[in-house]
Amino acid sequence: MxxxxxxxxxxxxxxxxxxxxxxxxxxxxxxxxxxxxxxxxxxxxxxxxxxxxxxxxxxxxxGKEPPPQQALTEATDPNSIEQNCWDVLRTVYDPEIPVNIVELGLVYYCKVTPKADDASQHHVHIMMTLTAPGCGMGPVIQGDVEKGIRALPGVASVEVEVVLDPPWSRDMMSDVARLQLGLF
Missing domain, CATH: 2.30.30.40 (SH3 Domains)
Structure with a gap:
């Protein structure tokens, strides 16, 4: 906007x-x-x-319409589900920064593992950080990630782990994020 x-x-x-x-x-x-x-x-x-x-x-x-749901690839294998996870992560924003959490460099890890008892269902483990320790919006952003990933087809469970080591720095931002924020 x-x-x-x-x-x-x-x-x-x-x-x-x-x-x-x-x-x-x-x-x-x-x-x-x-x-x-x-x-x-x-x-x-x-x-x-x-x-x-x-x-x-x-x-x-x-007075607005909710944004349309993102079209995702039909996913049954871990690689396709992981791609869908990254697509969802790119729709999560810090409310103060107009850059998604992937471009900000807040997401460190996304691992998709088939469930032992049902190979069509998967567990997703996300490791992410925050721009500052103690960020009050951290649980909100974490909740957005969990809700978005949990809604994906083929995902049975989600673990979103917020870690503070290594600490986030501007060096973790993508070139796209730096350009958007005028940091070049």
């Missing part, structure tokens, strides 16, 4: 406060400014200057 947009909330909506990750509710009729509409959420700024995150399931409160 390039331009900021002021909207009036059409109903009460649950939000997550950025950057602390606490939950709250905004009331119908409140004016908010859409700051970022990427992935599966909207980052908005309230009339009091608070930044909050609204889930795509609540897009109607903003």
């Amino acid at each position: 390039a331009a900021r947009e002021d909207v009036v909330l059409t109903r009460d909506v649950n939000v997550v406060m950025v950057p602390d990750g606490n939950t709250s509710t905004l009331s119908q009729g409140e004016i908010v400014t859409i700051h970022q509409a990427l992935g599966s959420s909207y980052t908005v700024v309230t009339s009091y200057g608070h930044m909050v995150r609204i889930a795509s399931a609540d897009a109607d409160a903003l």
Whole structure:
């Protein structure tokens, strides 16, 4: 989303406060400014200057349609499922940074393993980090990853492990991310 947009909330909506990750509710009729509409959420700024995150399931409160589901490759083997996992990971954004978590260099590892009792079902193990230890939005981002991966066909279980070693640094960002953020 390039331009900021002021909207009036059409109903009460649950939000997550950025950057602390606490939950709250905004009331119908409140004016908010859409700051970022990427992935599966909207980052908005309230009339009091608070930044909050609204889930795509609540897009109607903003007068918006939820984003369409991403078309994924039909997957039954671990390699195809892993590709779908990476595609889903590219739809997860830090609410303060308009770059997905893969390009930010936050995802260290994605491993898909067939289940021993049913080879058509798989376990996915993700290792990721955060831009800062103690990031209040960490559990929210982790939840977005888990929810997105769990919804994939052929995935029976998901483990999203947040690690802080090695610590994240700007050097981990892709060239695409650096360009998007004007860091070249």
